[in-house]
Each structure stands twice: as structure tokens, then as C-alpha cells.
Amino acid sequence: DTGVSQNPRHKITKRGQNVTFRCDPISEHNRLYWYRQTLGQGPEFLTYFQNEAQLEKSRLLSDRFSAERPKGSFSTLEIQRTEQGDSAMYLCASSLADRGRSYEQYFGPGTRLTVT
Amino acid sequence: QQQVKQSPQSLIVQKGGISIINCAYENTAFDYFPWYQQFPGKGPALLIAIRPDVSEKKEGRFTISFNKSAKQFSLHIMDSQPGDSATYFCAASRGSSNTGKLIFGQGTTLQVKP
Numbered sequence: 001d002t003g004v005s006q007n008p009r010h011k012i013t014k015r016g017q018n019v020t021f022r023c024d025p026i027s028e029h030n031r032l033y034w035y036r037q038t039l040g041q042g043p044e045f046l047t048y049f050q051n052e053a054q055l056e057k058s059r060l061l062s063d064r065f066s067a068e069r070p071k072g073s074f075s076t077l078e079i080q081r082t083e084q085g086d087s088a089m090y091l092c093a094s095s096l097a098d099r100g101r102s103y104e105q106y107f108g109p110g111t112r113l114t115v116t
Numbered sequence: 117q118q119q120v121k122q123s124p125q126s127l128i129v130q131k132g133g134i135s136i137i138n139c140a141y142e143n144t145a146f147d148y149f150p151w152y153q154q155f156p157g158k159g160p161a162l163l164i165a166i167r168p169d170v171s172e173k174k175e176g177r178f179t180i181s182f183n184k185s186a187k188q189f190s191l192h193i194m195d196s197q198p199g200d201s202a203t204y205f206c207a208a209s210r211g212s213s214n215t216g217k218l219i220f221g222q223g224t225t226l227q228v229k230p
Contacts, residue, residue, distance in 0.1 A: 004159075033217065042122075042205050042220030043160065056215050091159055095216065103148050103209075105218060107159035 002026060004108035006092050012114045013082055020078045021111045025094030032075050033105060034067055035091040036060065043091050043107075049075060050097065082115045089113075119143055120208050122221025129228050135193040137224045139206035142187065146208040150218070151180065151191045154203045163204075164191070196228045 005024045013019050025032045030051050035043035046065070047057045051072035061067075064082075069075040079086055089112050093105040122139045129135045141149075148167055152160035166173045166180040166189065173180045179192040193200055203225050207218040 006159075031216065035218075040223070042207070042223050043218070044220070045217040048215060048217060056217070093218075097216065103216065104150070104162060104165065105216070106162060107152075109159045112157075 004092055004094050004106055006090075006108040006111050008111060009109060010112045010114075012116065015084060015115055016081055018078065018080045019082060019113065020076055021090055021092075021113075023075045023077070023092030023094075023108060025074070025092070026096075026106060029094035029096050029106075030072065031095045031097045032069055033093040033095070034075070034077050035093065035107075037089040037091055037110070038087075046077075079113075082113075084115050087113055087115045119219045120206060120221045122206050122224060124224060125222065126225045127227070129196045129226065131196065131198060131228055131230050133196050133228075135196045135200070135226055135228070136190060137204055137206070137226075138188065138190045139208075139221050140186075140188045141208045141219075143208070143210075143219075144187070145210050146219075148209045148216075149180070149182065149189050150207050150209075151178075152205045152207065152220075154205065154223075160205060193226075196226075198228045198230050201226055201228050 033048040034046040037043040049069040064080045067077045089110040091110045093107045095105045150165035151163045153163045154160045164178045177194045182189045206221040209218045
């Protein structure tokens with residue numbers, strides 16, 4: 001399978017705990033995006049990487065959230081001190097940027113987070 | 117700030133009929149308009165996309181119509197099938213920008229009745 005993969009697919013955690021999600025993009029893609037989707041809504045942009053550099057973060061991304069993409073390959077998204085409002089589907093997407101332009105984004109299956 | 121507005125919120129179509137979903141955008145700098153299909157519990161799957169230099173793009177039973185002056189675009193699903201029952205999202209981005217981040221509409225839940 002050469003698509004975007006995410007792990008775990010589901011995560012249930014208690015409020016106040018830390019959680020970490022992983023995304024493996026399509027191998028030749030140099031851009032990686034994180035989005036959050038709540039029930040009945042479209043995905044909302046959180047942050048993105050060009051290779052290993054994190055180039056933009058949404059105001060939705062509070063200081064409890066941190067993302068990394070070491071060596072420009074897989075990425076991790078960590079949420080510290082989780083709150084019930086963090087319950088959502090966390091989606092990862094990747095794309096190939098060519099000469100500064102990036103178009104088609106391919107999404108992974110998502111990680112469903114439930115904070116109890 | 118809602119930059120992409122999608123309608124209707126839900127749609128019921130008979131098998132074999134035409135499903136039409138509409139989107140309107142505000143930012144004239146957008147230069148890439150994809151449609152995604154999402155089944156429950158799955159990630160969005162890229163269905164078809166258009167850039168503003170053309171007014172229509174067709175792939176199989178799926179067609180995007182684009183009206184640059186009205187800042188509107190729509191998805192037409194011809195010969196709708198029960199397997200098309202899903203949630204559809206339009207999106208827009210400035211692919212030529214440094215970000216390329218997608219701004220999504222609110223989604224349309226399509227039910228195709230057999």
C-alpha cells in the first residue's frame with residue numbers, strides 16, 4: 001500500500017493525559033499536512049511541513065499541540081494535557097510541491113481521538 | 117471566517133438521477149478547487165479537481181462546473197448509484213502559495229436511494 005498511513009486508528013484517553021499520533025506520508029511527497037475534523041464539519045487546517053521544516057501553524061493549534069517531522073519522513077502530532085474539546089478525527093495529508101506549487105493532497109484514514 | 121460555503125447540507129437522490137452540490141468562495145486568490153468524498157470512519161478521498169483556467173472538467177460520472185466571475189463551482193454526479201452515498205466536501209486553496217492548505221466547505225451528505 002503506497003498511500004498515507006496513520007497510527008493508531010483509534011485512541012481513547014482520559015482528560016489530562018498526553019497522546020501522540022503518527023503519520024507516514026506517500027514516500028516521494030515532500031509536504032505533509034495535519035487537519036482536524038469534528039463531527040459534521042469539514043477538516044480544518046492545523047499545520048504543515050515542507051520536508052522537515054514546520055512552515056505554518058493555525059491559530060487552532062494551541063501550545064498544548066506540537067508536531068514534528070524528523071528527517072522529512074514520517075510526522076508525529078502530540079497533544080499534551082488533553083481536554084474533552086480535543087476529541088476529533090485527526091487527519092494527515094501529503095502532497096508533492098514542485099517549484100513552490102502544491103496541489104493534490106492525499107489523506108490518510110485518520111486517527112479518531114476520544115477524550116473521556 | 118467562512119471562506120467556502122457549501123450547499124445543500126444534505127441531499128437525497130434516486131438511483132440513476134443527477135446529484136448536484138454547490139460551493140461558493142470568497143478569496144479570489146484561490147487557484148485550486150478539489151472535491152473530496154468521505155465515507156464514515158474513513159479519511160477524505162480526492163475525487164476530482166479543477167483550476168480556474170477551465171470552466172468544466174469531467175471524469176467518468178463526475179463533473180465540476182466552474183464560474184470564475186460568480187466565484188462558484190459545483191459537482192455533478194451523473195447516474196447516481198447507492199455506492200455514491202457518502203459525504204462530499206468542496207475545498208479551495210492557493211496551490212501557488214507557500215502553504216497550499218485546503219479550506220473546506222461544511223460538507224453535503226448524499227443518500228442515493230435504490
